Structure formats: structure tokens, C-alpha cells
Amino acid sequence: MSELRNIYKIISNKKVCPRFYHLKIEAPKLVKNVRPGQFIHIRVRDSVEPFFRRPFCVYRAQDSIDILYEVVGKGTALLSAKKKNDQLDILGPLGNTFSMPPEGVQTVVMIAGGIGVAPFLFLTDQLKTRPVHLILLYGGRTKEHIFSLAPFKKNGCKIYTATDDGSVGVRGRVSELFFHVPKDSRGTWIYTCGPKPMMASAQQFAQEHQINGEASCEEVMACGLGACLGCATKTKEGYKTVCYDGPVFDLNELVF
Amino acid sequence: MNLNVSIGSIVFDNPVTVASGTFSAAEKFYGLKGWKRLGAIVPKTITLHAREGNPPPRIWETPAGMINAIGLENAGTKAFITDKLPGLASIGRPLIISVLGYSVEEFQSIVELLAGSPEIVAIELNLSCPNLKQKKLVAQDPQAAQQIVAAVKRISSKPMIAKLSPNVTDITEIAQAVEAAGADAISLVNTFSAMAIDIHKQKPVLGNITGGLSGPAIRPIAVCMVYQTYKKVNIPIIGMGGIMTAGDAIEFILAGATMVAVGTANFIQPQVPLDVLNGIRQYMKDRKIADVKDLIGAAHRA
Numbered sequence: 001m002s003e004l005r006n007i008y009k010i011i012s013n014k015k016v017c018p019r020f021y022h023l024k025i026e027a028p029k030l031v032k033n034v035r036p037g038q039f040i041h042i043r044v045r046d047s048v049e050p051f052f053r054r055p056f057c058v059y060r061a062q063d064s065i066d067i068l069y070e071v072v073g074k075g076t077a078l079l080s081a082k083k084k085n086d087q088l089d090i091l092g093p094l095g096n097t098f099s100m101p102p103e104g105v106q107t108v109v110m111i112a113g114g115i116g117v118a119p120f121l122f123l124t125d126q127l128k129t130r131p132v133h134l135i136l137l138y139g140g141r142t143k144e145h146i147f148s149l150a151p152f153k154k155n156g157c158k159i160y161t162a163t164d165d166g167s168v169g170v171r172g173r174v175s176e177l178f179f180h181v182p183k184d185s186r187g188t189w190i191y192t193c194g195p196k197p198m199m200a201s202a203q204q205f206a207q208e209h210q211i212n213g214e215a216s217c218e219e220v221m222a223c224g225l226g227a228c229l230g231c232a233t234k235t236k237e238g239y240k241t242v243c244y245d246g247p248v249f250d251l252n253e254l255v256f
Numbered sequence: 257m258n259l260n261v262s263i264g265s266i267v268f269d270n271p272v273t274v275a276s277g278t279f280s281a282a283e284k285f286y287g288l289k290g291w292k293r294l295g296a297i298v299p300k301t302i303t304l305h306a307r308e309g310n311p312p313p314r315i316w317e318t319p320a321g322m323i324n325a326i327g328l329e330n331a332g333t334k335a336f337i338t339d340k341l342p343g344l345a346s347i348g349r350p351l352i353i354s355v356l357g358y359s360v361e362e363f364q365s366i367v368e369l370l371a372g373s374p375e376i377v378a379i380e381l382n383l384s385c386p387n388l389k390q391k392k393l394v395a396q397d398p399q400a401a402q403q404i405v406a407a408v409k410r411i412s413s414k415p416m417i418a419k420l421s422p423n424v425t426d427i428t429e430i431a432q433a434v435e436a437a438g439a440d441a442i443s444l445v446n447t448f449s450a451m452a453i454d455i456h457k458q459k460p461v462l463g464n465i466t467g468g469l470s471g472p473a474i475r476p477i478a479v480c481m482v483y484q485t486y487k488k489v490n491i492p493i494i495g496m497g498g499i500m501t502a503g504d505a506i507e508f509i510l511a512g513a514t515m516v517a518v519g520t521a522n523f524i525q526p527q528v529p530l531d532v533l534n535g536i537r538q539y540m541k542d543r544k545i546a547d548v549k550d551l552i553g554a555a556h557r558a
Contacts (some may be wrong), residue, residue, distance in 0.1 A: 005525075005526070005527065048321075048471070049319060053524060201549065220317070222324075223523035228324070229300075229329050231315075232314055239329060
């Protein structure tokens with residue numbers, strides 16, 4: 001396991017909006033090995049409390065490993081208190097990767113809800129050199145969930161935002177923004193990540209217009225290595241593990 | 257330093273193994289050298305026919321532990337033999353296969369199907385299966401447990417290890433019953449019945465409603481059960497329940513365990529079984545103990 005588990009040092013850990021933090025980790029080996037869509041499994045402290053590691057998809061892998069996370073419970077609260085030079089016990093990179101859009105695709109649409117936007121910056125770091133239009137449809141609950149999407153803009157993404165309360169962008173769910181998606185079954189490719197109802201609506205839209213794509217999933221996770229079968233998610237071929245078979249699945253294969 | 261221990265006629269290089277359901281499926285990690293040092297490997301329980309497993313959520317974090325209700329997801333015995341066994345055998349360690357049947361005949365069928373594989377040195381009988389005649393688990397009924405042990409002993413010469421459930425009034429009664437039926441060893445303990453409730457949704461968290469608690473939270477209870485059972489039986493005990501460190505494992509050995517299995521810790525720190533093995537060595541070295549067998553049950557002699 002020594003090749004998978006390492007202790008890394010924190011470079012910075014900053015709040016980027018009321019709900020989200022941006023963690024930078026000094027991890028040259030991970031930067032070299034990780035691919036868009038993969039995750040790392042962090043033990044937030046050397047203790048049995050909290051017990052599980054916490055999985056985070058990689059937000060960016062350039063000079064450092066970057067994680068964008070929302071404080072939702074004990075693990076992320078402890079993580080948010082970490083300071084520069086603190087050490088983190090990390091397993092990774094784990095899981096599969098996003099596939100690159102197939103030949104003939106002209107528009108890539110990323111449909112993200114809340115912290116589900118996190119895997120897409122790394123993805124656009126790779127897609128920006130390709131001859132495709134990038135569109136990001138981003139839905140946050142309130143303006144507390146909206147952080148600067150400037151790095152996405154810099155990567156050439158056209159961005160449309162919706163919030164439940166209308167405090168930023170369009171009022172309503174991210175599905176209110178689906179009219180921006182070119183209804184071209186060969187020319188459009190969808191990536192989605194976010195709450196299940198949102199991904200289900202993305203799947204429904206994709207199926208109506210015969211568009212293909214991929215979804216990055218989340219479940220309560222223990223091992224991250226495909227051993228416990230705890231993070232099962234339902235697919236047309238039966239249960240699959242988010243950590244080992246995923247986290248990226250064919251959008252149309254998932255059963256919500 | 258002698259770390260050898262035996263169960264039935266099988267001698268293991270050292271007493272450290274893994275608990276079923278905590279080490280498998282991750283084929284891409286098998287190449288790791290460290291695993292070749294474990295005393296034995298116990299893959300996830302197999303059933304005769306494939307099982308889809310329980311609906312999610314299947315796991316939940318608890319104070320110093322977790323609740324799981326995986327639902328014995330597996331591809332069935334035949335698929336295990338063709339698809340999983342070659343990979344497991346390639347690790348080069350003795351394999352103990354954990355099996356669960358829904359009847360005496362199913363237990364026998366699984367054992368028969370596994371008979372042709374020499375790398376399988378012993379069978380662990382997961383007795384936490386429903387007892388069809390009574391509304392409880394086989395592991396909660398001394399007679400039903402005895403019946404299964406006797407039935408598999410009749411058809412196989414491989415050592416049979418009975419894995420018992422801690423969800424009983426007196427685990428030593430069940431332990432004595434399986435010993436009388438011919439069990440070669442006992443695994444103590446399986447998970448404790450448990451559940452969690454989501455206070456926002458006001459409903460059970462797990463898809464299966466209830467599950468089994470494991471991890472350090474249960475360790476003192478498991479140690480106690482090993483201690484009590486050691487007094488009552490003569491066959492070896494494989495001790496497990498929340499082992500995270502070598503010290504935890506040594507506690508089980510001192511209580512009476514011949515072997516120790518690292519379970520839930522594999523989900524947190526995959527190298528724990530190897531750390532436990534190294535730590536046991538260091539403990540023996542520091543105390544000039546030449547044979548690990550001198551530690552087994554030592555707490556009873558203190």
C-alpha cells in the first residue's frame with residue numbers, strides 16, 4: 001500500500017465563499033499521477049473519531065493538488081481548521097476518470113450543482129486545448145454557495161448560473177438553464193455532478209435529446225478501494241461501487 | 257522467533273489474517289508485496305448463488321466504528337472460483353474461504369464446489385444466516401449451528417472454522433455446541449446488530465434498516481467474548497473486532513485467540529494488518545518471547 005498512501009503537507013486552506021473552502025496540498029507525486037474525475041481519500045486526523053476517511057475529487061492538479069470542499073459535517077469541519085504546513089494522510093489517486101468526449105462533439109456541457117462543480121475545473125484544464133465549446137451550468141442553493149468561477153471563465157467556459165432563491169443568476173433549479181444546451185445528439189456531450197435529483201434531471205434531458213455523457217457520483221464511502229462494497233450505487237447492470245467502478249459512470253447507465 | 261500457529265492440521269506462518277468482507281474485490285491492489293507476509297487471507301463471504309446486495313446507503317459512520325448492511329453482495333460460488341480465486345491464489349498466501357448457505361444442503365454444495373482448490377486451506381462457516389425454521393440466526397441456535405458444522409465435516413477433510421455472532425445471551429454455549437459438532441476453530445466475533453436513524457428525515461439511515469456494528473467501538477466486548485470462550489473450549493479461536501493496532505491484536509491473543517483478524521481497519525488504513533504483524537514481532541522481541549504460542553491465553557494465567 002505504500003505506493004498509494006502518503007503524508008503530504010498543506011500549502012494553504014482558504015475560505016472562498018461562505019460555504020466552500022479551497023485546499024492546496026504539496027503533492028508532486030499525486031499531481032503527476034492523477035487524472036480528471038479521480039479522487040483522493042483524506043484521513044482528517046489520526047484518530048478513530050471521525051472514523052472514516054473523507055473522499056474528495058481533485059479540483060485542480062497543476063503545481064499542487066487542489067480540493068474544493070463544502071463544510072457539511074465533522075470531517076470537513078476538521079479539515080477547514082487545518083493550517084499551512086499541517087500534514088494530511090492521503091490515499092490516492094483512486095477511482096476511474098472522465099472519458100474525453102468522442103469524435104464529432106462540438107459542445108461540452110457541464111451541469112453542476114453546488115460543490116458538484118469541483119471535478120470540472122481539472123476537466124476543463126484538459127479540455128481547453130480541444131476544439132470544443134465549453135458551457136458550465138451551475139446551480140447553487142443561495143449566494144452563500146457561489147464562489148468565483150473566474151478559473152472556469154479563464155479556461156474558456158461560457159457560464160450560466162441559477163440559485164434557488166434567485167440571489168445570483170436565474171431563480172430556480174439548474175434545470176432552468178437546460179435551454180442553453182444544444183439539442184444535438186452527436187455534437188453535444190454532457191458531464192454532470194451534484195445532488196441526485198439534479199443528475200436525474202440531467203439524465204432525463206439527455207435521454208429526451210439522445211445526448212450522451214458521464215456523471216460523477218457520490219455515496220457514503222469507507223475504504224475507497226473496492227473492498228467493502230459500501231458505496232454501492234444502482235446502475236442498469238446492478239450495483240456498482242462509486243469508489244472502484246466509479247466515481248464516473250455513463251450518464252445513461254445510472255438508475256436514480 | 258516462532259510465529260507459527262495451527263488450526264486443525266494447517267500450520268500458518270504467523271497469526272495475522274484479515275476478517276471476511278474487508279479484503280477483496282480490489283484486484284488491482286493484490287500485487288503489493290506486503291500481503292505476501294500475512295498468515296492467511298480471508299476473502300468476502302460467498303454464497304451458493306449470486307446476491308445483488310442491499311440497497312444503499314449500505315454503510316454509516318458511528319463513534320469509533322461503522323454500521324454496515326452490504327447484504328452479502330457476491331457473484332456466487334461458481335463465479336468466485338472462475339473469476340476471483342485465481343487472483344487471490346496469486347497472492348501466494350493460504351486462503352480461508354468464508355461461506356454462507358441458506359440451508360444445510362447449500363453449505364454442503366459450496367464446500368463441495370471448493371473441494372478441488374488446494375490453495376484453500378480451510379473454510380470459515382458464516383453462521384450469521386437465517387435459520388429457516390426459527391425466526392433467528394443459525395448462530396443464535398446451538399442445535400442449528402451444530403447441524404451445519406456436522407454436515408460439512410461429513411463431506412470435507414478441510415478444517416472448518418465456525419464464525420459466531422455476538423448477538424446472543426451466552427456465546428460460550430454456541431461455541432461449545434460447534435466444538436462438539438467437530439468444528440476445528442471458532443471465529444469471534446461477527447458484527448453487533450445496530451442501526452442509525454436520520455433525525456431530519458425521521459427514518460432509518462440504512463437501506464436495509466438494520467446492520468452490523470464493527471470497529472474499535474466493539475473491541476472490548478469482543479475481547480471479553482474471546483476471554484470467556486477460551487475458558488470453555490479447547491479448539492483455537494480467531495479473534496477479531498476493532499483491531500486497529502498491534503496492541504489491540506495482542507489483547508485478543510492474551511485473551512485466548514490463536515489468530516487475529518484485522519477487519520474494519522482495512523477500510524481506514526490498508527496497511528494495518530502488516531503493522532499489526534510487525535508490532536507483534538516487536539512486542540515479542542522487546543519481551544524476549546520466543547514463541548507466540550506462549551502469549552495465547554496468557555491473561556488467564558496471570
